[in-house]
Amino acid sequence: MTIKKRYLTLFSAAMLSVASSVWAADAGQKVIIGSADFPENQLLATIYAGALEAQNIQVEKKLNIGSREVYIPALLDGSINVIPEYSGALLSYLDAKNQAHSSEEVAAALVTKLPEKVKMLNTSTAQNSDVLAVTKKTADKYKLKTIDDLKPIAGQLVLGGPAEWKTRHEGVSGLREVYGLNFKTFKVLDVAGPLTLTALKNNQIQVADLTSTTPEIKKDHLVALDDPKHLFAAQNIVPIVAVSTLNPTIESTLNKISAQLTTEDLIAMNEQLAEFTSIDDVAQQWLTKHGLSK
Amino acid sequence: MSDWFFTLSHWYGDDGIVPLLLQHMAYSAVALAIAVTVAFPVGCYTGHTGKGEALLIGITNALRSLPSFGLIILLVILLAGYFESDMAFVLPCIIVLVVLALPPVALGVHAGIRSVDPNVHDAAKGIGLTPLQVLMQVELPCAIPLIISGIRSAALQIVSTATIAAYVSLGGLGRLIIDGRAANDFAQMTAGAVLVALLALVIDVFFSLSEKFVVSPGLSRRTKNP
Numbered sequence: 001m002t003i004k005k006r007y008l009t010l011f012s013a014a015m016l017s018v019a020s021s022v023w024a025a026d027a028g029q030k031v032i033i034g035s036a037d038f039p040e041n042q043l044l045a046t047i048y049a050g051a052l053e054a055q056n057i058q059v060e061k062k063l064n065i066g067s068r069e070v071y072i073p074a075l076l077d078g079s080i081n082v083i084p085e086y087s088g089a090l091l092s093y094l095d096a097k098n099q100a101h102s103s104e105e106v107a108a109a110l111v112t113k114l115p116e117k118v119k120m121l122n123t124s125t126a127q128n129s130d131v132l133a134v135t136k137k138t139a140d141k142y143k144l145k146t147i148d149d150l151k152p153i154a155g156q157l158v159l160g161g162p163a164e165w166k167t168r169h170e171g172v173s174g175l176r177e178v179y180g181l182n183f184k185t186f187k188v189l190d191v192a193g194p195l196t197l198t199a200l201k202n203n204q205i206q207v208a209d210l211t212s213t214t215p216e217i218k219k220d221h222l223v224a225l226d227d228p229k230h231l232f233a234a235q236n237i238v239p240i241v242a243v244s245t246l247n248p249t250i251e252s253t254l255n256k257i258s259a260q261l262t263t264e265d266l267i268a269m270n271e272q273l274a275e276f277t278s279i280d281d282v283a284q285q286w287l288t289k290h291g292l293s294k
Numbered sequence: 295m296s297d298w299f300f301t302l303s304h305w306y307g308d309d310g311i312v313p314l315l316l317q318h319m320a321y322s323a324v325a326l327a328i329a330v331t332v333a334f335p336v337g338c339y340t341g342h343t344g345k346g347e348a349l350l351i352g353i354t355n356a357l358r359s360l361p362s363f364g365l366i367i368l369l370v371i372l373l374a375g376y377f378e379s380d381m382a383f384v385l386p387c388i389i390v391l392v393v394l395a396l397p398p399v400a401l402g403v404h405a406g407i408r409s410v411d412p413n414v415h416d417a418a419k420g421i422g423l424t425p426l427q428v429l430m431q432v433e434l435p436c437a438i439p440l441i442i443s444g445i446r447s448a449a450l451q452i453v454s455t456a457t458i459a460a461y462v463s464l465g466g467l468g469r470l471i472i473d474g475r476a477a478n479d480f481a482q483m484t485a486g487a488v489l490v491a492l493l494a495l496v497i498d499v500f501f502s503l504s505e506k507f508v509v510s511p512g513l514s515r516r517t518k519n520p
Binding site: 066067069070073162164166167187188189194195198201203 | 367370469473479
């Protein structure tokens with residue numbers, strides 16, 4: 001290239017980049033939606049993203065961030081602006097000693113405990129709580145119906161769950177303090193995913209932390225134990241939004257999603273995800289069915 | 295972060311450095327031993343006879359491209375039905391580490407034997423050694439530097455990758471990294487990473503020192519009298 005051509009190319013490239021950055025800034029504020037590292041949460045974030053895009057809001061998705069201990073600081077420091085959360089678990093993270101357990105109590109307590117920078121929108125009736133699950137064989141062998149029934153035999157059983165259960169109150173320490181359970185060992189696997197389910201079915205672990213919307217509970221006849229002492233509080237789906245990003249359109253769109261989302265929806269969608277339908281497809285189907293897509 | 299190292303429970307507790315380190319070294323040692331046992335004869339055969347070189351290179355390239363992380367999870371899901379105990383996790387972990395170590399060891403042995411001077415090979419045949427004697431008494435001793443370098447490379451890869459054992463509920467130094475990440479405890483996570491790096495360094499130094507004792511002085515020109 002001749003010198004003249006080279007300078008001309010450089011100049012036009014520089015102009016284009018300046019122009020595009022000015023143009024992008026003009027296009028309005030971008031909303032960054034984050035999610036935790038399990039499929040259901042990624043699905044909810046994708047649903048939020050799809051609905052907001054249908055309202056011509058520019059959205060960037062940062063899915064699969066990690067556990068609450070990682071993404072809540074990210075929400076507070078502005079790395080993400082929106083996160084689909086579970087009311088009880090978030091409350092436990094913010095205030096470990098809180099006694100609220102019904103949906104209304106948890107929502108009311110959460111409003112007071114959330115930091116100033118973020119706001120919670122309306123809760124949905126859809127819930128996805130942690131459950132302790134055992135196989136039907138184990139339940140029949142020890143006559144297990146509630147978590148209390150595990151007390152006499154906990155020392156012979158292996159518990160399986162995600163790594164965050166080692167330090168969380170709604171985990172190994174909570175089971176010890178509230179129910180007096182001291183399991184033989186705790187195996188770190190995943191968040192109610194294929195590793196935990198395989199280990200439960202093949203008896204490497206006898207008690208597993210699953211979620212109430214895990215489709216395998218119904219499919220493989222697993223028994224979810226009752227939680228009479230309410231260690232696992234109500235877990236309604238609720239969007240948490242950074243106040244700096246919040247505007248009436250975002251608020252009304254996400255509230256519309258929360259109003260129409262049900263627990264049965266979650267179970268059905270999780271079943272589809274388990275059969276390898278892509279997250280984007282499942283989210284798009286739900287949005288179209290409820291008239292929230294483009 | 296150095297505070298993390300000064301807490302005694304972090305050294306000897308349930309997930310303490312000492313038990314995790316011992317587990318890590320145990321998985322690595324077993325995997326390395328199996329890999330050397332399998333790959334050494336294969337490399338000897340292809341190096342000595344010269345046959346099957348293309349096949350060896352093709353297979354080792356294919357093995358190198360297998361993603362260890364995906365493979366370990368796949369093996370756990372496939373094999374968990376056959377074992378009721380921890381073996382359902384330990385066996386996939388060892389298999390994955392062995393698969394990782396086979397290419398460097400096999401290629402190291404193969405290259406080492408192939409690199410022996412043809413004159414030396416000729417001289418050995420000339421004095422009447424049988425092919426097996428040529429292999430054992432002449433080719434292998436000459437090939438030791440490259441063989442050790444192959445085993446060293448395999449050992450380093452195994453030690454670094456053994457951290458994935460923690461993902462399927464086993465121990466090892468990966469436990470510190472994974473638990474630290476989930477609990478947002480950067481001190482624990484960094485400590486795990488630093489310890490893995492230190493262990494790899496120690497193993498590397500060990501192998502480079504061992505070369506001094508194992509390689510014949512004539513090969514490394516350390517003899518004083520020519």
